[in-house]
Every structure is written in C-alpha cells, then in structure tokens.
Amino acid sequence: MEKVKIYPAKLAGTVQVPSSKSMGHREIICAGLAGGTSIVDNISMSQDIEATMRVLRAMNVSVDEIPSMIEGRKALQITGTGHPIAAADNVDCGESGSTLRFFIPLGANLGCPLTFIGHGKLVSRPLQAYYDILDKQFVQYFNDNGNLPLTVNGHLMPGKFELPGDVSSQFVSGLLFALPLLKGDSEIIITSPLESASYVDMTLNCLAKYGVKIENVDGAHRHYLVPGKQRFKAQDSKVEGDWSQAAFWTVGGALGAGITASGIDFASLQGDKAVVEIMQRMGADIAQNADSVTVNSSTTQATVIDASNCPDIIPVLTVLAAVSEGTTKIINAGRLRIKECDRLAAMTSELNKMGAAITEELEGLTITGKPEGLRGGVEADAWNDHRIAMSLAIAAQCCAEPITLTGAGSVSKSYPDFWQDYQSVGGKIEVLA
Structure with missing residues (x-):
C-alpha cells in the first residue's frame, strides 16, 4: 500500500x-545484554523493532518469537551471554536511528570490526558526537564521508565521556547501555542543557529494571556516574503503550x-x-x-x-x-x-x-x-x-x-x-x- x-x-x-517502540528497543536490548533468558511481552512489531532484533542476533544473542499473552501482539524470548560477542561482520539497521545509535558504543567494544549499514535518511543522519568520542578513545572507525556504512573496531576504555546536550538523547542512551560492561568506572558529562531528557529517563528506568545501577547526579541530566563490571539480570517484562x-x-x-x-x-x-x-x-x-x-x-x-x-x-x-x-x-x-x-x-x-x-x-x-x-x-x-x-x-x-x-x-x-x-x-x- x-x-x-x-x-x-x-x-x-x-x-x-501499539506498545511503545522507544521502550521496546530498550527492553529488548537490556534483555539481550543479560546472561540468561528473558521474555519481553506486548511487542508491537515494526521495521524498527525488527532492526534491533537483527543487530542483537549479530551479537550472538538468541531472539525468538513466542506466543504473547496479549491478543494481537508478539512476545520475544531473548537469551544473552551477558556480554556482546560478534557473530557477524555487518549489521543492517534499516532506517532506525535508535537501533544505530544505541548499538554503536556496544559495537565499538567488541574488539573486532563491525560494519553498520542503513537505508533511506539513516545513511546521512548525524553521528559526529560518536566520532568525537571514538577519536578520543583511539577506537578505529571508517565511514563514507561521514555517512554510512560505518565500521568500528576496538575496545572502549572506562573514563570520562563528554556529549553536547543539543544532540539526540540517543547518543547518551547508547553510552549508558555500553559503559556498565566496561572493566572500570565511567562518567558521562553533558556539556550543555540536555534536550529530550525524558528519553534518557526511560533508558535509566529500563537499565534499573535489569539490575544496572547508574547515578544521574542531582537528577539534573548533566552528569552520570556509571560503575563498571556490572551484569544485566535476565527477567520477564511487558512493554508499555x-x-x-x-x-x-x-x-x-x-x-x-x-x-x-x-x-x-x-x-x-x-x-x-x-x-x-x-x-x-x-x-x-x-x-x-x-x-x-x-x-x-x-x-x-x-x-x-x-x-x-x-x-x-x-x-x-x-x-x-x-x-x-x-x-x-x-x-x-x-x-x-x-x-x-x-x-x-x-x-x-x-x-x-x-x-x-x-x-x-x-x-x-x-x-x-x-x-x-x-x-x-x-x-x-x-x-x-x-x-x-x-x-x-x-x-x-x-x-x-x-x-x-x-x-x-x-x-x-x-x-x-x-x-x-x-x-x-x-x-x-x-x-x-
């Protein structure tokens, strides 16, 4: 049509x-980063959610559709290893900006090359905030004049990560997914007032549900303290509307x-x-x-x-x-x-x-x-x-x-x-x- x-x-x-696409991404990713099996129910399938499922599978996470408890919806049985492992050398993010930006920090910590591809406007959507971080981290990356495809290769080191607040909050969320898995403590500094702070609140809430502790200092969304060596805990969950x-x-x-x-x-x-x-x-x-x-x-x-x-x-x-x-x-x-x-x-x-x-x-x-x-x-x-x-x-x-x-x-x-x-x-x- x-x-x-x-x-x-x-x-x-x-x-x-429909169930929340924003929370669906977050729930599925947290379940995929956990060691063990989680069931995420009340999924309204869409092209963007399918993109996130594809990338998780490329990181050695088992993602299977099972019958939902809710009529007209899907449930996902997700079994992760507790830490991303490369199972493919490229991942197709479709046209999903959330998928791309949530996974780049995780991909940059695999220790082997991973190429992100996309379609439509996603190919040219801004990623400079990540490029600045990857440069400071000495993580190798290649792109097509700033556009996709993007290949990352390296390991993130714990420490201080700076982001401007006037870029997409997806950059903040992407770091929040990856940094708890590092071997040491990190902090995220937001150098100007953060736009769309509610989306970061959603990420922090989902991380806490899966057992990950992060401090939003003074609740101001300008400084996050992220302890390292954390483990995501598998659990069953239902995505909200x-x-x-x-x-x-x-x-x-x-x-x-x-x-x-x-x-x-x-x-x-x-x-x-x-x-x-x-x-x-x-x-x-x-x-x-x-x-x-x-x-x-x-x-x-x-x-x-x-x-x-x-x-x-x-x-x-x-x-x-x-x-x-x-x-x-x-x-x-x-x-x-x-x-x-x-x-x-x-x-x-x-x-x-x-x-x-x-x-x-x-x-x-x-x-x-x-x-x-x-x-x-x-x-x-x-x-x-x-x-x-x-x-x-x-x-x-x-x-x-x-x-x-x-x-x-x-x-x-x-x-x-x-x-x-x-x-x-x-x-x-x-x-x-």
Missing part, C-alpha cells in the same frame, strides 16, 4: 494503542467525533505523554481513565508548543493547530529537521497544499489556524516518513475534498497496523497502488 485516496470522514471509536502513537488518536478524536486510546500508562516516563497537557491547554475535551484516554470532539485554540522534550508528537499537533482558532507557535523544534525527513518542511509543504497557513521558521513553525477546516482535493506526499503519513491521514477528516497520499506504506516503520486501525474508527480509504 503505497498510494491511497483518503475521503473526509469523522473518526470515532476505540483504538488499542506508546504515547507517540496515542497522539494520533487523541488529535483524531478532537477533530472527529471522539476517540478512546486504550492501553496507555499515565505514570509513563515517555515525554510524548505531554500531548494530553498540550491539548488541554488548547481546550480539548479530555477524560483520563485508568489505562486509557478519551478525547471528544472539541473546539481548540492556539498555544505555544515547546518541542524540545516531545519532538515525535509535533507533526500531528501541527495538524491540530492548523484548524484551531488563533496563531500557534511551535518552538525549539530544530531537531525535527534531521528525523526520517525534515519534518518541519514536510508538514509546512503538505498541509499548506491542503489549505493550511503555516510559516516555516528556523527552529519551529508559526501556524495561523483555520477552524473552518482545510480545502483538500490535492495529492500530498508522506516524504517517506511514517509520522508525516499518519498525521496527514488525521488531517484528511478536516478537508472539504478527498486527498491522495503517496508514501502511505511508510507507516510500517513504526505502526504497520495504522491503516487497519484508521478504518476501524471510520476512516475511509481507497488503495490506489
């Missing part, structure tokens, strides 16, 4: 939210006839949980339940949205702002330009085609709302980005005329069942190609 025609139709109903995916349905409910997103945890550390607070500020009619959130049809107003700790929900919140009253500002969103596509440019381009009024700024967007709705009647493109595709599908219900969407299959990267769920709440699509 690469090209679909989406007809205007108000969405209503209940959607079981994904707030970044729930956001499509919360916005869909506000613009439609009401949607309940179930299978989520309000105690989650996921930064994307901020979608509830942001939408409440915009006037959305929201009811919180024990493990679900219901958003009824709402008239919403403009606000200021700070993207620094919740970048993944910005595309769909741009849709909501485009049909809200007043002018919304999205700020601190520069890192959206180096995701699967330039998401600021993509949302500006495609929503403006549909009749929105969005001005692209260097670090954000200015959105003049059109509460009367959008024009539609155009061909829009997903820019080969799953979150752009899903956001434009949510926007289609606000259009006067159908839209044609190319790149619809990109949803497989994170949410392969999206179009099935979209139709289950009344979405009307026609597959064209």
